[in-house]
Structures are given as structure tokens and as C-alpha cells.
Amino acid sequence: MTETPLPVQALIVVDVQEAGVTGARAVPAAGVLLDRTTGLLDRARRAGAVVVHLQNDGDPGAGDEPHTPGWALHxxxxxxxxxxxxxxxxxxxxxxxxxxxxxxxxxxxxxxxxGVMSEMCVQATARTALRLGYRVVLPHDAHATQDVPAAPGIAEAVPAAVVSRVAAWAISADADVTTPAADVRFEAPPGV
Structure with a gap:
């Protein structure tokens, strides 16, 4: 973890949609995720950084099916x-x-x-950003996922916090994944 992290020029908010952060299907750490994401958004906006909200278009019948209540950005x-x-x-x-x-x-x-889900859309987006040459910060307390249910005879259930940690660990050699959201600083990119 960097003592004084360098500022970043963009914030990518991944799939913070109603289906993932409210109601019975919400990620277990939805309250913390929303608090940390709101703080990141406030600081990014004040600094003039680029902010992109990714909105997943789920399949028919999915919680994030387009134009359903769960699809809306929270x-x-x-x-x-x-x-x-x-x-x-x-x-x-x-x-x-x-x-x-x-x-x-x-x-x-x-x-x-x-954003959500740590091991899916958050990690996939961060991996591609790294492959494209961006410096990537993945605040450990600003992404979340669901518990992985037990697989009888194969494995115990895995708590969501552990799944999120493993997802971040998988890219930790290339990205700053230990910075808490409160330590992330922003600046405007040169083209803005």
C-alpha cells in the first residue's frame, strides 16, 4: 500500500444498480459499498475527474434486465x-x-x-484497464459481491468478504488494491 497514493484521473463505478444494492438480492456489504462509492464520487466530481457509471444490461428475467426497477442506477x-x-x-x-x-x-x-461484483465485472474491467496500460486503483472497501453458496461434498460456503478479497488479490501484482476508498485522491485529466 502506498503511503500517499498518487491521484487518479477517472472513477469507474461498476454496476451499482438497484438489483445489487437494495432488497433481498443486495450484496451483504451494500451499505458500506454505497458509503464508500458516494465518497469517491464526491471527491472525483470536485476534482474534475472523469466519472463513468457502467450499467449492466442483464438477460430477460435477470434482476438487472433493462428498463426494470433493478436495472436503474442507485x-x-x-x-x-x-x-x-x-x-x-x-x-x-x-x-x-x-x-x-x-x-x-x-x-x-x-x-x-x-462497484459490484468483485470477482466478475469489477475484476474484468480492472484487468482490461491494466492490459491497456492504465494505472489502476482498486480500493479494498469499495467493491462487493455475494456469498458463494456451499457445494455439498465439495466445499463450504465462502463469505462475500473473502470472495472480494480473493478477487482483488488476483490482480494485486499489477494494481493498487489495498488503498481504502478514503485515501483515493483525484485530479482532472489533461483532456478535460
Whole structure:
């Protein structure tokens, strides 16, 4: 963990949609996730950083099926030139979207990633960002997931906090994954 983390130029908020953070299907740490994400959003907006809300278009019948209550973004999107919503159909927020072009146009070289699910969309988006050469910060307390149920005769249940930790650990050699959300600082990228 870096003592004084370098500022990042963009915040990617992954799939913080009603289905994942409210009601019976909410991730166990939804309250903490929302608190940390709100803090990140506030600081990113004040600094003039790029903010991108990824919104997953789930399959028919899924909790995040487009245009259903669970599909809606939970946190408000601020109007303005540095904040946008990008819809996606894959775990990876870069796959078949304009995310890469948006970040390139703004001159972004570093970003923080937060949201749900740690081992799926958050990790996939962070991995592609790393592969594309971005400096990636994954605050350990600003991504969450579900418990993994037991597989009788194979494995015990795995608590969500452990799943999130393992997902972050899997990319820890290349990304700063230990920084708490409160320590993430932002700055405007040169193209904004």
C-alpha cells in the first residue's frame, strides 16, 4: 500500500444498480459499498475527474434486465461533460463499449474502479484497464459481491468478504488494491 497514493484521473463505478444494492438480492456489504462509492464520487466530481457509471444490461428475467426497477442506477448521475453512463452486456466494461475511447479522449492515464461484483465485472474491467496500460486503483472497501453458496461434498460456503478479497488479490501484482476508498485522491485529466 502506498503511503500517499498518487491521484487518479477517472472513477469507474461498476454496476451499482438497484438489483445489487437494495432488497433481498443486495450484496451483504451494500451499505458500506454505497458509503464508500458516494465518497469517491464526491471527491472525483470536485476534482474534475472523469466519472463513468457502467450499467449492466442483464438477460430477460435477470434482476438487472433493462428498463426494470433493478436495472436503474442507485446513485444519481451528475449532469456535465465529465460524467457519463455507459451500458454494457459483458462483465468487462471495455468490451463492445465506448469506455476506452472516452478515457483516451480525456487523456486519462489512471483510474479507480469500484462497484459490484468483485470477482466478475469489477475484476474484468480492472484487468482490461491494466492490459491497456492504465494505472489502476482498486480500493479494498469499495467493491462487493455475494456469498458463494456451499457445494455439498465439495466445499463450504465462502463469505462475500473473502470472495472480494480473493478477487482483488488476483490482480494485486499489477494494481493498487489495498488503498481504502478514503485515501483515493483525484485530479482532472489533461483532456478535460
Amino acid at each position: 446513485l444519481p448521475v451528475a449532469a456535465g461533460p465529465t460524467e457519463s453512463v455507459i451500458r454494457k452486456t459483458h462483465d468487462d466494461g471495455f468490451a463492445d463499449t465506448d469506455l476506452g475511447a472516452l478515457l483516451t479522449e480525456a487523456g486519462v492515464e489512471s483510474l479507480a474502479v469500484c
